Amino acid sequence: MGVSARKHDVFQAIADPTRREVLRLLAEKERPISEISAHFPISRTAISKHLHILSEAELVKGKKAGRERIYHLQPEPLTELKQWLSYYEQFWNNKLQKLKYIVEEENE
Amino acid sequence: MGVSARKHDVFQAIADPTRREVLRLLAEKERPISEISAHFPISRTAISKHLHILSEAELVKGKKAGRERIYHLQPEPLTELKQWLSYYEQFWNNKLQKLKYIVEEENE
DNA sequence: TTGACATGAAACCAAAAGGTTTTATATGAT
DNA sequence: ATCATATAAAACCTTTTGGTTTCATGTCAA
Incomplete structure (x- = not known):
């Protein structure tokens, strides 16, 4: 019953562009629901649901x-x-190194 | 018609735990579909669809x-x-600083 | 206490997601 | 040529998602 038992995790929570925009708005400052929903073309109720999902993901x-x-x-x-991302950084770092190596070869 | 015109973006692609596990498997080494699907309890066809989604997200x-x-x-x-994440790092860094500050106060 | 405001909750709906089974096609091996 | 293998593609199904509308509740202001 740890963190992984939540119905909505972070990965799901940020998958939706509307929710990412909500996070961006809340990064600026705290806001009541009606102020948040004023930034979107959809209903206050819909925004409220998005906030519930973001809440579940804490x-x-x-x-x-x-x-x-x-x-x-x-x-x-x-x-x-x-943390999840950091595992994959080794791969794109390697790619960049290879690219740099090729460029250096061509300049000789 | 740029990158944002893709049907499935990175955020959506990694939202599904099965797809994240597929990425992990492919991080180890390249593999054919049947080898990938052997790691999951679902059908090869289902894995194939997940691979299509991961492909769309490139x-x-x-x-x-x-x-x-x-x-x-x-x-x-x-x-x-x-990049998306980096924007939010400022916030949790601040939180850590505040936490450190409180601890230091209590130690005096 | 009456009304306006802010939210919560429920019922409902269409489309998308995640899965299956079935059928077709291309390739390798005999 | 024939058959098994590996995948692709299509049809179908159920659940989830993202949205709506409607109704209920709590709170502030007059």
Whole structure:
């Protein structure tokens, strides 16, 4: 029942462009749902669902304040993504080295 | 009609755990479809579809060799993911700094 | 206390995702 | 030539996703 038991993980959460844009907005500053949804052509309800998915992935958190719910970014789960990525960096680093090597050969 | 016109982008491609495992297998070495699908409980056809999606995102490429098609990893599109991530690193770095600051205060 | 506002929740819907089975095609081996 | 192998392609199915509309609830303001 650890982190992996969540219904929506980080990889799924960031797969949707609308959710990535929501994260970008919340990176600027915390905002209530209605302010967030004002940036999109879709309904407030749809945005609310996206926020639920981001919440499950723990990428955002909402605090109730009066009749509003203010969401803020929680970037920590992105470290999982970073770790995943770091495994693959060795490969593109190798490619760049090969490319550099070829260029150097051609200049001689 | 640029890169963004692809039906499946990197974010979507890596959202599925099966596809991430396929990438991991291809990171070890290039493999034909049947060898890849042998690692999974689902059908070869299903794996083939996943490979198509990974191909669209240009994360893998298949070369026909005899009656086989050998797939290999193409990690370059992951740089897009890395760039996207780098924007958010400032936030968790800040958090770590704040945490460190608190700890230092408590030690005085 | 009455209304406007902000959100939550439920019911519903179409399209996409992830899978299967079936059929076809190309290639290698005998 | 024939047969087994490796993949491709198509048809089909179920569940999930991303959206809508409608209705309910809690809170602020007058």
